[in-house]
Amino acid sequence: MVSNPPPKPKHPFSFYLLPFILPILLITVWQLASNLDWLQSSILPSPLVIAQTLLDLLKSGELLKNIAVSLLRVLEGFAIGAGLGLIAGLIMGLSRSMERLLSLITGLLRPIPTIAWIPALILWMGIGESSKITVIAVGSFWPVLLSVIQGVRSTDPKYLEVARILEKDRVTLLTKVIIPSALPSIFTGLRIGMGIAWASVVGAELIAASSGIGFMIMYAREVSQPDVMLVGVAAIGLTGLLIDFLLLQLQRRLLKWNSVWGGES
Amino acid sequence: MTKPMSLKIENLTKHYSLPQGDLAVLTGVDLTVQPGEFISIVGASGCGKSTLLRLIGGLEQVSEGRILFDETPIQNPGLDRGIVFQESRLFPWFTIEENIAFGCRKNLVESEKQQIVQDHIKLVGLLGFEKAYPHQLSGGMQQRTAIARALVSRPQILLLDEPFGALDALTRIQMQQEILNIWQKEKITVILVTHDIDEAVFLGDRVLVMSNRPGTFKKTLSVPLARPRDRNSAAFLALRKKIYDEFFSKKKTGGRSR
Numbered sequence: 210m211v212s213n214p215p216p217k218p219k220h221p222f223s224f225y226l227l228p229f230i231l232p233i234l235l236i237t238v239w240q241l242a243s244n245l246d247w248l249q250s251s252i253l254p255s256p257l258v259i260a261q262t263l264l265d266l267l268k269s270g271e272l273l274k275n276i277a278v279s280l281l282r283v284l285e286g287f288a289i290g291a292g293l294g295l296i297a298g299l300i301m302g303l304s305r306s307m308e309r310l311l312s313l314i315t316g317l318l319r320p321i322p323t324i325a326w327i328p329a330l331i332l333w334m335g336i337g338e339s340s341k342i343t344v345i346a347v348g349s350f351w352p353v354l355l356s357v358i359q360g361v362r363s364t365d366p367k368y369l370e371v372a373r374i375l376e377k378d379r380v381t382l383l384t385k386v387i388i389p390s391a392l393p394s395i396f397t398g399l400r401i402g403m404g405i406a407w408a409s410v411v412g413a414e415l416i417a418a419s420s421g422i423g424f425m426i427m428y429a430r431e432v433s434q435p436d437v438m439l440v441g442v443a444a445i446g447l448t449g450l451l452i453d454f455l456l457l458q459l460q461r462r463l464l465k466w467n468s469v470w471g472g473e474s
Numbered sequence: 475m476t477k478p479m480s481l482k483i484e485n486l487t488k489h490y491s492l493p494q495g496d497l498a499v500l501t502g503v504d505l506t507v508q509p510g511e512f513i514s515i516v517g518a519s520g521c522g523k524s525t526l527l528r529l530i531g532g533l534e535q536v537s538e539g540r541i542l543f544d545e546t547p548i549q550n551p552g553l554d555r556g557i558v559f560q561e562s563r564l565f566p567w568f569t570i571e572e573n574i575a576f577g578c579r580k581n582l583v584e585s586e587k588q589q590i591v592q593d594h595i596k597l598v599g600l601l602g603f604e605k606a607y608p609h610q611l612s613g614g615m616q617q618r619t620a621i622a623r624a625l626v627s628r629p630q631i632l633l634l635d636e637p638f639g640a641l642d643a644l645t646r647i648q649m650q651q652e653i654l655n656i657w658q659k660e661k662i663t664v665i666l667v668t669h670d671i672d673e674a675v676f677l678g679d680r681v682l683v684m685s686n687r688p689g690t691f692k693k694t695l696s697v698p699l700a701r702p703r704d705r706n707s708a709a710f711l712a713l714r715k716k717i718y719d720e721f722f723s724k725k726k727t728g729g730r731s732r
Binding site for chain 2: 376
Protein backbone atom coordinates (compact mmCIF):
# COMPACT_ATOMS: atom_id res chain seq x y z
CA MET A 210 0.00 0.00 0.00
CA VAL A 211 3.01 2.27 0.12
CA SER A 212 2.81 4.70 -2.76
CA ASN A 213 5.92 6.77 -2.93
CA PRO A 214 6.05 9.91 -5.05
CA PRO A 215 6.43 8.76 -8.64
CA PRO A 216 10.12 8.63 -9.44
CA LYS A 217 11.17 11.18 -12.05
CA PRO A 218 12.72 9.06 -14.76
CA LYS A 219 15.73 10.56 -16.46
CA HIS A 220 14.96 10.41 -20.13
CA PRO A 221 17.65 9.75 -22.68
CA PHE A 222 18.40 12.51 -25.17
CA SER A 223 16.52 10.64 -27.90
CA PHE A 224 13.29 11.03 -25.88
CA TYR A 225 13.40 14.80 -26.35
CA LEU A 226 14.43 14.45 -29.96
CA LEU A 227 11.56 12.14 -30.88
CA PRO A 228 8.83 14.76 -31.56
CA PHE A 229 11.10 16.64 -33.98
CA ILE A 230 11.93 13.75 -36.29
CA LEU A 231 8.75 13.81 -38.40
CA PRO A 232 8.57 17.59 -38.91
CA ILE A 233 12.24 17.70 -39.92
CA LEU A 234 11.75 14.82 -42.35
CA LEU A 235 8.69 16.50 -43.86
CA ILE A 236 10.44 19.84 -44.32
CA THR A 237 13.45 18.15 -45.90
CA VAL A 238 11.29 16.34 -48.45
CA TRP A 239 9.42 19.56 -49.11
CA GLN A 240 12.65 21.46 -49.68
CA LEU A 241 13.97 18.75 -52.01
CA ALA A 242 10.74 18.77 -53.97
CA SER A 243 11.01 22.54 -54.35
CA ASN A 244 14.64 22.30 -55.48
CA LEU A 245 13.61 19.76 -58.11
CA ASP A 246 10.84 22.14 -59.26
CA TRP A 247 8.11 19.64 -58.44
CA LEU A 248 6.30 22.38 -56.52
CA GLN A 249 5.24 25.67 -58.04
CA SER A 250 6.68 28.46 -55.90
CA SER A 251 3.68 30.74 -56.46
CA ILE A 252 1.48 28.11 -54.82
CA LEU A 253 3.80 26.46 -52.30
CA PRO A 254 7.08 28.27 -51.74
CA SER A 255 10.04 26.30 -50.45
CA PRO A 256 10.80 26.12 -46.70
CA LEU A 257 13.90 28.26 -47.22
CA VAL A 258 11.90 31.04 -48.85
CA ILE A 259 9.35 30.87 -46.05
CA ALA A 260 12.12 31.01 -43.47
CA GLN A 261 13.57 34.08 -45.16
CA THR A 262 10.13 35.74 -45.13
CA LEU A 263 9.75 34.81 -41.47
CA LEU A 264 13.03 36.57 -40.67
CA ASP A 265 11.98 39.65 -42.66
CA LEU A 266 8.61 39.80 -40.93
CA LEU A 267 10.26 39.37 -37.56
CA LYS A 268 12.75 42.12 -38.32
CA SER A 269 10.10 44.56 -39.47
CA GLY A 270 8.09 43.70 -36.36
CA GLU A 271 5.01 43.09 -38.49
CA LEU A 272 4.56 39.48 -37.42
CA LEU A 273 4.92 40.07 -33.70
CA LYS A 274 2.64 43.11 -33.87
CA ASN A 275 -0.09 41.06 -35.53
CA ILE A 276 0.31 38.15 -33.14
CA ALA A 277 0.17 40.56 -30.21
CA VAL A 278 -3.06 42.11 -31.52
CA SER A 279 -4.67 38.67 -31.92
CA LEU A 280 -3.36 37.46 -28.59
CA LEU A 281 -4.80 40.45 -26.77
CA ARG A 282 -8.19 39.76 -28.32
CA VAL A 283 -7.96 36.13 -27.28
CA LEU A 284 -7.04 36.99 -23.71
CA GLU A 285 -9.91 39.47 -23.39
CA GLY A 286 -12.45 37.16 -25.00
CA PHE A 287 -11.22 34.10 -23.11
CA ALA A 288 -11.32 35.94 -19.77
CA ILE A 289 -14.96 36.85 -20.39
CA GLY A 290 -16.03 33.52 -21.88
CA ALA A 291 -14.19 31.28 -19.44
CA GLY A 292 -15.21 33.49 -16.51
CA LEU A 293 -18.87 33.27 -17.43
CA GLY A 294 -18.51 29.54 -18.12
CA LEU A 295 -17.02 29.05 -14.68
CA ILE A 296 -19.81 30.90 -12.92
CA ALA A 297 -22.62 29.35 -14.96
CA GLY A 298 -21.01 25.93 -14.61
CA LEU A 299 -20.84 26.20 -10.83
CA ILE A 300 -24.47 27.30 -10.64
CA MET A 301 -25.67 24.57 -12.96
CA GLY A 302 -23.44 21.96 -11.38
CA LEU A 303 -24.61 22.72 -7.85
CA SER A 304 -28.32 23.14 -8.49
CA ARG A 305 -30.37 20.58 -10.37
CA SER A 306 -33.23 23.01 -10.80
CA MET A 307 -30.97 25.69 -12.27
CA GLU A 308 -29.62 23.16 -14.70
CA ARG A 309 -33.14 22.14 -15.62
CA LEU A 310 -34.12 25.79 -16.07
CA LEU A 311 -31.22 26.43 -18.42
CA SER A 312 -31.07 23.03 -20.10
CA LEU A 313 -33.17 23.84 -23.15
CA ILE A 314 -31.50 27.13 -23.94
CA THR A 315 -27.97 25.78 -23.53
CA GLY A 316 -28.93 22.70 -25.52
CA LEU A 317 -30.12 24.91 -28.39
CA LEU A 318 -27.22 27.34 -28.40
CA ARG A 319 -24.37 24.95 -27.84
CA PRO A 320 -24.34 23.13 -31.21
CA ILE A 321 -24.09 26.42 -33.13
CA PRO A 322 -20.55 26.73 -34.50
CA THR A 323 -18.76 29.81 -33.22
CA ILE A 324 -18.07 31.20 -36.68
CA ALA A 325 -21.79 31.13 -37.48
CA TRP A 326 -22.17 33.96 -34.99
CA ILE A 327 -19.69 36.23 -36.74
CA PRO A 328 -22.05 37.78 -39.36
CA ALA A 329 -24.71 38.41 -36.73
CA LEU A 330 -22.21 39.88 -34.29
CA ILE A 331 -20.81 42.19 -36.97
CA LEU A 332 -24.34 43.34 -37.70
CA TRP A 333 -24.98 44.07 -34.03
CA MET A 334 -21.61 45.37 -32.92
CA GLY A 335 -19.86 46.54 -36.06
CA ILE A 336 -16.45 45.34 -37.21
CA GLY A 337 -14.61 46.79 -34.24
CA GLU A 338 -12.98 44.94 -31.37
CA SER A 339 -16.16 44.06 -29.50
CA SER A 340 -17.56 41.72 -32.14
CA LYS A 341 -14.31 39.77 -32.30
CA ILE A 342 -13.98 39.56 -28.56
CA THR A 343 -17.55 38.36 -28.30
CA VAL A 344 -16.92 35.59 -30.82
CA ILE A 345 -13.99 34.40 -28.75
CA ALA A 346 -16.01 34.63 -25.54
CA VAL A 347 -18.77 32.51 -27.06
CA GLY A 348 -16.26 29.96 -28.31
CA SER A 349 -14.47 29.51 -25.02
CA PHE A 350 -17.65 29.60 -22.93
CA TRP A 351 -19.00 26.15 -23.86
CA PRO A 352 -16.14 23.80 -23.08
CA VAL A 353 -15.54 25.57 -19.78
CA LEU A 354 -19.24 25.40 -18.88
CA LEU A 355 -19.50 21.70 -19.61
CA SER A 356 -16.29 20.75 -17.84
CA VAL A 357 -17.21 22.73 -14.72
CA ILE A 358 -20.64 21.07 -14.52
CA GLN A 359 -19.05 17.67 -15.02
CA GLY A 360 -16.34 18.39 -12.45
CA VAL A 361 -18.75 19.65 -9.79
CA ARG A 362 -21.10 16.72 -10.32
CA SER A 363 -18.39 14.13 -10.00
CA THR A 364 -17.28 15.23 -6.53
CA ASP A 365 -16.99 12.05 -4.48
CA PRO A 366 -20.02 11.84 -2.12
CA LYS A 367 -17.65 10.46 0.51
CA TYR A 368 -15.82 13.77 0.58
CA LEU A 369 -19.09 15.63 0.89
CA GLU A 370 -19.98 13.40 3.83
CA VAL A 371 -16.70 14.21 5.55
CA ALA A 372 -17.45 17.92 5.18
CA ARG A 373 -20.89 17.30 6.70
CA ILE A 374 -19.41 15.43 9.66
CA LEU A 375 -16.95 18.24 10.23
CA GLU A 376 -19.78 20.81 10.19
CA LYS A 377 -18.41 22.86 7.32
CA ASP A 378 -20.45 25.77 5.97
CA ARG A 379 -21.42 26.05 2.30
CA VAL A 380 -18.63 28.44 1.35
CA THR A 381 -15.96 26.15 2.81
CA LEU A 382 -17.63 23.17 1.15
CA LEU A 383 -17.46 24.92 -2.22
CA THR A 384 -13.96 26.37 -1.99
CA LYS A 385 -12.16 23.60 -0.10
CA VAL A 386 -13.93 20.49 -1.34
CA ILE A 387 -16.01 20.87 -4.50
CA ILE A 388 -13.81 23.23 -6.52
CA PRO A 389 -10.49 21.46 -5.79
CA SER A 390 -12.12 18.16 -6.65
CA ALA A 391 -13.47 19.62 -9.91
CA LEU A 392 -10.15 21.24 -10.82
CA PRO A 393 -8.74 18.51 -13.07
CA SER A 394 -11.92 18.55 -15.11
CA ILE A 395 -12.05 22.36 -15.14
CA PHE A 396 -8.51 22.49 -16.47
CA THR A 397 -9.37 20.24 -19.37
CA GLY A 398 -12.20 22.63 -20.22
CA LEU A 399 -9.91 25.64 -19.97
CA ARG A 400 -7.39 24.11 -22.32
CA ILE A 401 -10.04 23.17 -24.89
CA GLY A 402 -11.62 26.60 -24.48
CA MET A 403 -8.31 28.33 -25.07
CA GLY A 404 -7.78 26.27 -28.23
CA ILE A 405 -11.20 27.28 -29.52
CA ALA A 406 -10.59 30.92 -28.56
CA TRP A 407 -7.39 31.02 -30.55
CA ALA A 408 -9.08 29.35 -33.52
CA SER A 409 -12.05 31.75 -33.34
CA VAL A 410 -9.94 34.90 -33.36
CA VAL A 411 -8.32 33.85 -36.59
CA GLY A 412 -11.74 33.07 -38.04
CA ALA A 413 -13.08 36.46 -37.01
CA GLU A 414 -10.04 38.25 -38.41
CA LEU A 415 -10.28 36.41 -41.70
CA ILE A 416 -13.76 37.82 -42.19
CA ALA A 417 -13.37 41.35 -40.96
CA ALA A 418 -10.28 42.99 -39.52
CA SER A 419 -7.50 45.42 -40.30
CA SER A 420 -4.93 43.90 -37.99
CA GLY A 421 -4.11 40.58 -36.37
CA ILE A 422 -2.66 37.34 -37.62
CA GLY A 423 -5.85 36.36 -39.50
CA PHE A 424 -5.85 39.69 -41.27
CA MET A 425 -2.19 39.21 -42.21
CA ILE A 426 -2.99 35.87 -43.84
CA MET A 427 -6.00 37.23 -45.69
CA TYR A 428 -4.15 40.28 -46.93
CA ALA A 429 -1.23 38.16 -48.14
CA ARG A 430 -3.65 36.08 -50.17
CA GLU A 431 -5.10 39.19 -51.78
CA VAL A 432 -1.67 40.46 -52.83
CA SER A 433 -0.52 36.89 -53.71
CA GLN A 434 2.26 36.45 -51.19
CA PRO A 435 2.00 32.73 -50.40
CA ASP A 436 5.15 32.85 -48.26
CA VAL A 437 3.66 35.49 -45.94
CA MET A 438 0.45 33.51 -45.85
CA LEU A 439 2.25 30.36 -44.74
CA VAL A 440 4.35 32.21 -42.18
CA GLY A 441 1.06 33.41 -40.72
CA VAL A 442 -0.38 29.89 -40.67
CA ALA A 443 2.73 28.51 -39.00
CA ALA A 444 2.68 31.35 -36.47
CA ILE A 445 -0.88 30.39 -35.46
CA GLY A 446 0.22 26.82 -34.84
CA LEU A 447 3.29 27.81 -32.86
CA THR A 448 1.48 30.36 -30.70
CA GLY A 449 -1.30 27.87 -29.99
CA LEU A 450 1.26 25.29 -28.95
CA LEU A 451 2.98 27.81 -26.68
CA ILE A 452 -0.28 28.84 -25.00
CA ASP A 453 -1.22 25.23 -24.33
CA PHE A 454 2.24 24.57 -22.95
CA LEU A 455 1.86 27.46 -20.51
CA LEU A 456 -1.57 26.24 -19.41
CA LEU A 457 -0.15 22.77 -18.90
CA GLN A 458 2.59 24.17 -16.68
CA LEU A 459 -0.01 26.04 -14.65
CA GLN A 460 -2.06 22.87 -14.36
CA ARG A 461 0.90 20.86 -13.12
CA ARG A 462 1.62 23.49 -10.53
CA LEU A 463 -1.96 23.71 -9.28
CA LEU A 464 -2.61 19.98 -9.41
CA LYS A 465 0.66 18.77 -7.96
CA TRP A 466 -1.37 16.85 -5.38
CA ASN A 467 -2.88 14.75 -8.13
CA SER A 468 -0.69 11.88 -9.20
CA VAL A 469 -2.39 11.65 -12.59
CA TRP A 470 -2.94 15.27 -13.57
CA GLY A 471 -0.05 16.81 -11.72
CA GLY A 472 2.45 14.43 -13.23
CA GLU A 473 3.23 14.33 -16.87
CA SER A 474 0.42 14.44 -19.35
CA MET B 475 -12.71 19.12 28.26
CA THR B 476 -16.35 19.41 29.16
CA LYS B 477 -18.10 16.87 31.34
CA PRO B 478 -18.37 13.40 29.84
CA MET B 479 -21.67 12.57 28.18
CA SER B 480 -23.35 9.22 27.90
CA LEU B 481 -24.76 7.57 24.83
CA LYS B 482 -27.98 5.64 25.03
CA ILE B 483 -29.65 3.64 22.28
CA GLU B 484 -33.24 2.62 22.98
CA ASN B 485 -35.15 0.01 21.02
CA LEU B 486 -33.69 1.20 17.76
CA THR B 487 -35.04 0.07 14.40
CA LYS B 488 -33.78 1.03 10.98
CA HIS B 489 -35.26 -0.02 7.69
CA TYR B 490 -34.83 1.14 4.15
CA SER B 491 -37.74 1.49 1.78
CA LEU B 492 -37.10 -0.45 -1.37
CA PRO B 493 -39.40 -1.04 -4.35
CA GLN B 494 -39.85 -4.66 -3.16
CA GLY B 495 -40.89 -3.45 0.29
CA ASP B 496 -39.18 -2.49 3.51
CA LEU B 497 -35.77 -3.93 4.22
CA ALA B 498 -35.10 -4.22 7.94
CA VAL B 499 -31.47 -3.50 8.72
CA LEU B 500 -31.55 -3.16 12.49
CA THR B 501 -34.20 -4.19 15.02
CA GLY B 502 -34.49 -3.86 18.75
CA VAL B 503 -31.03 -2.51 19.36
CA ASP B 504 -30.43 -1.37 22.94
CA LEU B 505 -27.15 -0.11 24.25
CA THR B 506 -25.86 2.20 26.92
CA VAL B 507 -22.29 3.34 26.59
CA GLN B 508 -20.52 4.75 29.61
CA PRO B 509 -18.31 7.78 29.11
CA GLY B 510 -14.76 6.65 28.41
CA GLU B 511 -15.77 3.12 27.53
CA PHE B 512 -14.27 1.20 24.61
CA ILE B 513 -16.98 -0.79 22.84
CA SER B 514 -16.30 -3.32 20.11
CA ILE B 515 -19.11 -4.41 17.82
CA VAL B 516 -18.41 -7.56 15.82
CA GLY B 517 -20.54 -8.80 12.98
CA ALA B 518 -20.43 -10.30 9.54
CA SER B 519 -20.52 -8.00 6.56
CA GLY B 520 -23.95 -6.69 5.82
CA CYS B 521 -25.24 -7.20 9.36
CA GLY B 522 -25.99 -3.51 9.84
CA LYS B 523 -23.11 -2.66 12.15
CA SER B 524 -21.89 0.14 9.92
CA THR B 525 -25.43 1.46 9.64
CA LEU B 526 -25.59 1.60 13.42
CA LEU B 527 -22.42 3.63 13.48
CA ARG B 528 -23.75 5.97 10.80
CA LEU B 529 -26.90 6.46 12.86
CA ILE B 530 -24.85 7.39 15.91
CA GLY B 531 -22.82 9.68 13.67
CA GLY B 532 -26.04 11.37 12.58
CA LEU B 533 -25.46 10.58 8.92
CA GLU B 534 -28.76 8.72 8.73
CA GLN B 535 -32.06 8.96 10.55
CA VAL B 536 -33.49 6.27 12.82
CA SER B 537 -36.75 4.65 11.73
CA GLU B 538 -38.02 3.86 15.23
CA GLY B 539 -36.65 4.16 18.74
CA ARG B 540 -34.03 6.72 19.56
CA ILE B 541 -30.40 7.44 20.14
CA LEU B 542 -29.77 9.81 23.01
CA PHE B 543 -26.48 11.58 23.33
CA ASP B 544 -26.31 13.65 26.48
CA GLU B 545 -30.09 13.16 26.84
CA THR B 546 -30.84 14.67 23.40
CA PRO B 547 -31.78 12.68 20.31
CA ILE B 548 -29.12 12.63 17.60
CA GLN B 549 -30.31 14.12 14.35
CA ASN B 550 -27.29 15.52 12.58
CA PRO B 551 -23.59 14.90 12.35
CA GLY B 552 -21.55 16.97 14.76
CA LEU B 553 -18.03 17.65 15.87
CA ASP B 554 -18.79 16.00 19.23
CA ARG B 555 -18.71 12.67 17.36
CA GLY B 556 -15.61 11.97 15.27
CA ILE B 557 -15.80 9.30 12.60
CA VAL B 558 -13.08 7.29 10.89
CA PHE B 559 -14.01 5.07 7.96
CA GLN B 560 -12.34 2.11 6.37
CA GLU B 561 -11.06 4.38 3.59
CA SER B 562 -9.13 7.32 4.96
CA ARG B 563 -11.23 9.82 3.00
CA LEU B 564 -8.42 12.34 3.12
CA PHE B 565 -8.62 15.18 0.63
CA PRO B 566 -5.87 14.53 -1.90
CA TRP B 567 -5.44 18.27 -2.57
CA PHE B 568 -4.54 18.99 1.07
CA THR B 569 -1.28 18.12 2.76
CA ILE B 570 -1.37 15.97 5.89
CA GLU B 571 -1.27 19.10 8.01
CA GLU B 572 -4.08 20.77 6.05
CA ASN B 573 -6.20 17.64 6.17
CA ILE B 574 -5.93 17.51 9.95
CA ALA B 575 -6.57 21.24 10.26
CA PHE B 576 -9.74 20.75 8.23
CA GLY B 577 -11.20 18.90 11.23
CA CYS B 578 -10.78 21.90 13.53
CA ARG B 579 -13.70 23.81 14.93
CA LYS B 580 -14.50 27.21 13.50
CA ASN B 581 -13.46 30.46 15.18
CA LEU B 582 -10.12 29.21 16.42
CA VAL B 583 -7.27 31.69 16.45
CA GLU B 584 -4.64 30.73 13.88
CA SER B 585 -1.90 30.16 16.46
CA GLU B 586 -4.24 28.04 18.56
CA LYS B 587 -5.19 26.01 15.52
CA GLN B 588 -1.58 25.41 14.59
CA GLN B 589 -0.83 24.24 18.11
CA ILE B 590 -3.74 21.79 18.14
CA VAL B 591 -2.84 20.41 14.72
CA GLN B 592 0.78 20.03 15.75
CA ASP B 593 -0.24 18.23 18.95
CA HIS B 594 -2.33 15.76 17.00
CA ILE B 595 0.36 15.16 14.40
CA LYS B 596 2.55 14.19 17.32
CA LEU B 597 -0.21 12.09 18.89
CA VAL B 598 -0.60 9.89 15.83
CA GLY B 599 3.15 9.78 15.16
CA LEU B 600 3.32 11.69 11.90
CA LEU B 601 5.95 14.26 12.79
CA GLY B 602 7.98 15.09 9.71
CA PHE B 603 5.15 14.28 7.31
CA GLU B 604 3.20 17.54 7.74
CA LYS B 605 3.82 18.75 4.21
CA ALA B 606 3.32 15.42 2.45
CA TYR B 607 0.28 14.71 0.32
CA PRO B 608 -1.89 11.68 1.13
CA HIS B 609 -0.88 9.76 -1.99
CA GLN B 610 2.72 9.89 -0.81
CA LEU B 611 1.91 8.00 2.39
CA SER B 612 1.22 4.35 3.17
CA GLY B 613 -2.28 3.15 4.00
CA GLY B 614 -1.47 3.01 7.71
CA MET B 615 -0.20 6.58 7.75
CA GLN B 616 -3.26 7.72 5.88
CA GLN B 617 -5.43 6.16 8.56
CA ARG B 618 -3.40 7.88 11.27
CA THR B 619 -4.10 11.16 9.53
CA ALA B 620 -7.80 10.34 9.37
CA ILE B 621 -7.78 9.55 13.10
CA ALA B 622 -6.03 12.83 13.86
CA ARG B 623 -8.56 14.71 11.75
CA ALA B 624 -11.40 13.09 13.68
CA LEU B 625 -9.78 13.99 17.00
CA VAL B 626 -8.74 17.64 16.52
CA SER B 627 -12.20 18.94 17.35
CA ARG B 628 -11.97 17.12 20.70
CA PRO B 629 -15.05 14.93 20.22
CA GLN B 630 -16.70 13.06 23.08
CA ILE B 631 -17.01 9.90 21.05
CA LEU B 632 -14.81 8.41 18.39
CA LEU B 633 -16.67 6.16 15.94
CA LEU B 634 -14.43 3.72 14.10
CA ASP B 635 -15.93 1.93 11.11
CA GLU B 636 -13.53 -0.94 10.36
CA PRO B 637 -10.70 1.57 10.35
CA PHE B 638 -7.95 -1.00 9.93
CA GLY B 639 -9.81 -3.34 7.59
CA ALA B 640 -7.81 -2.33 4.55
CA LEU B 641 -4.40 -2.52 6.23
CA ASP B 642 -1.98 -5.43 6.17
CA ALA B 643 -1.92 -7.71 9.22
CA LEU B 644 1.24 -6.29 10.79
CA THR B 645 0.24 -2.65 10.35
CA ARG B 646 -3.18 -3.51 11.74
CA ILE B 647 -1.73 -4.86 14.98
CA GLN B 648 0.46 -1.79 15.34
CA MET B 649 -2.50 0.52 14.73
CA GLN B 650 -4.59 -1.33 17.31
CA GLN B 651 -1.90 -0.68 19.88
CA GLU B 652 -1.83 2.98 18.94
CA ILE B 653 -5.56 3.49 19.04
CA LEU B 654 -5.43 2.06 22.55
CA ASN B 655 -2.75 4.57 23.52
CA ILE B 656 -4.78 7.40 22.06
CA TRP B 657 -7.91 6.23 23.87
CA GLN B 658 -6.07 6.10 27.18
CA LYS B 659 -4.44 9.47 26.64
CA GLU B 660 -7.54 11.30 25.42
CA LYS B 661 -10.02 9.63 27.81
CA ILE B 662 -12.50 9.45 24.98
CA THR B 663 -15.40 7.07 24.35
CA VAL B 664 -14.71 4.73 21.43
CA ILE B 665 -17.14 2.61 19.47
CA LEU B 666 -15.38 0.28 17.10
CA VAL B 667 -17.12 -1.71 14.40
CA THR B 668 -15.14 -4.63 13.05
CA HIS B 669 -15.36 -8.12 11.63
CA ASP B 670 -12.06 -9.06 13.20
CA ILE B 671 -12.77 -11.02 16.41
CA ASP B 672 -9.19 -10.77 17.57
CA GLU B 673 -9.26 -6.99 17.19
CA ALA B 674 -12.60 -6.73 19.03
CA VAL B 675 -11.32 -8.68 22.05
CA PHE B 676 -7.94 -6.97 22.09
CA LEU B 677 -9.44 -3.50 22.19
CA GLY B 678 -12.89 -3.55 23.78
CA ASP B 679 -14.05 -3.24 27.36
CA ARG B 680 -17.11 -4.97 26.04
CA VAL B 681 -17.63 -6.92 22.85
CA LEU B 682 -21.10 -6.87 21.34
CA VAL B 683 -21.88 -9.62 18.86
CA MET B 684 -24.31 -8.66 16.17
CA SER B 685 -26.59 -11.08 14.39
CA ASN B 686 -27.36 -10.95 10.73
CA ARG B 687 -30.29 -9.37 8.97
CA PRO B 688 -31.92 -7.70 10.67
CA GLY B 689 -29.03 -6.83 12.94
CA THR B 690 -29.42 -6.90 16.67
CA PHE B 691 -27.09 -7.58 19.59
CA LYS B 692 -27.34 -11.26 20.31
CA LYS B 693 -24.59 -11.39 22.88
CA THR B 694 -22.58 -9.06 25.07
CA LEU B 695 -19.28 -10.10 26.59
CA SER B 696 -17.23 -8.04 28.95
CA VAL B 697 -13.52 -8.42 28.57
CA PRO B 698 -12.15 -8.50 32.10
CA LEU B 699 -8.53 -8.67 30.99
CA ALA B 700 -6.06 -5.99 32.01
CA ARG B 701 -4.30 -4.03 29.29
CA PRO B 702 -1.92 -4.49 27.58
CA ARG B 703 -3.59 -7.74 26.63
CA ASP B 704 -1.74 -10.81 25.56
CA ARG B 705 -3.35 -12.18 22.44
CA ASN B 706 -2.03 -15.63 23.21
CA SER B 707 -3.10 -15.93 26.86
CA ALA B 708 -5.57 -18.64 27.71
CA ALA B 709 -8.22 -16.17 28.87
CA PHE B 710 -7.92 -14.17 25.66
CA LEU B 711 -8.20 -17.26 23.51
CA ALA B 712 -11.17 -18.53 25.49
CA LEU B 713 -13.04 -15.29 24.90
CA ARG B 714 -12.05 -15.33 21.29
CA LYS B 715 -13.37 -18.84 20.88
CA LYS B 716 -16.64 -17.96 22.56
CA ILE B 717 -17.26 -15.24 20.01
CA TYR B 718 -16.03 -17.37 17.17
CA ASP B 719 -18.58 -20.02 18.14
CA GLU B 720 -21.32 -17.44 17.91
CA PHE B 721 -20.64 -17.16 14.22
CA PHE B 722 -19.60 -20.60 13.11
CA SER B 723 -19.87 -23.84 15.07
CA LYS B 724 -23.50 -23.56 15.94
CA LYS B 725 -24.69 -22.93 12.43
CA LYS B 726 -23.51 -26.41 11.50
CA THR B 727 -25.61 -28.06 14.18
CA GLY B 728 -28.58 -25.93 13.26
CA GLY B 729 -28.97 -24.08 16.56
CA ARG B 730 -28.92 -20.30 16.70
CA SER B 731 -29.18 -18.88 20.17
CA ARG B 732 -28.60 -20.12 23.66
